[in-house]
Amino acid sequence: MTPRQKARKLGILAFGVFLMAALIASPVLAGSYDQYGYNMKARIFHGTIWTRALAQFNGDANAALAFLNLMYPPGHTIEFYMQQKLIINWNAEWDRGLSEGWSIPPYGAWLTNELNGVNEDGSKVIWHSKLVWIGPFDISLNGTYAPDGGMYLYPCFKLIMDQGVLNGMHLWVAKALPNGLG
Numbered sequence: 001m002t003p004r005q006k007a008r009k010l011g012i013l014a015f016g017v018f019l020m021a022a023l024i025a026s027p028v029l030a031g032s033y034d035q036y037g038y039n040m041k042a043r044i045f046h047g048t049i050w051t052r053a054l055a056q057f058n059g060d061a062n063a064a065l066a067f068l069n070l071m072y073p074p075g076h077t078i079e080f081y082m083q084q085k086l087i088i089n090w091n092a093e094w095d096r097g098l099s100e101g102w103s104i105p106p107y108g109a110w111l112t113n114e115l116n117g118v119n120e121d122g123s124k125v126i127w128h129s130k131l132v133w134i135g136p137f138d139i140s141l142n143g144t145y146a147p148d149g150g151m152y153l154y155p156c157f158k159l160i161m162d163q164g165v166l167n168g169m170h171l172w173v174a175k176a177l178p179n180g181l182g
Contacts, residue, residue, distance in 0.1 A: 045088040050081035084117035097133060102156055109133035110181040127164030130179060134158045150176030
């Protein structure tokens with residue numbers, strides 16, 4: 001697998017993390033950070049991939065580990081996932097889209113994701129992505145590049161920036177021009 005293919009796969013996995021974060025976000029939580037790392041009032045998650053998975057599975061460690069081993073190469077330990085720091089931010093339009101099932105467009109929804117972690121060999125992984133709502137599109141476009149350099153992610157999103165450092169190499173998966181959030 002080429003570095004670009006690896007980066008693209010990582011980008012698609014990053015979208016999976018985005019989607020997981022979005023699916024459990026609930027506007028009823030507010031105030032300070034919860035036990036998993038969410039501050040719903042500020043619309044931020046600050047934790048690890050491990051705490052993110054625990055939140056998705058209501059604290060069920062076995063289900064969280066099984067899920068993570070599907071998302072990443074199997075065999076990682078909880079300690080490995082605890083080393084992968086994750087920050088996710090989203091706006092009120094993202095919350096509105098989720099609550100409406102993305103059925104009353106248009107949406108000015110966006111979500112950002114920043115991962116800082118360590119591979120088994122001790123090398124650093126740093127990844128940053130930006131995702132925006134663009135409206136429904138043909139499923140055949142999923143994972144393909146838009147004319148502006150972004151990447152379509154079914155059913156209604158586009159990665160406008162997806163880049164990072166993996167195995168000591170800086171890689172770009174998607175870079176829409178312009179790539180601002182709004």
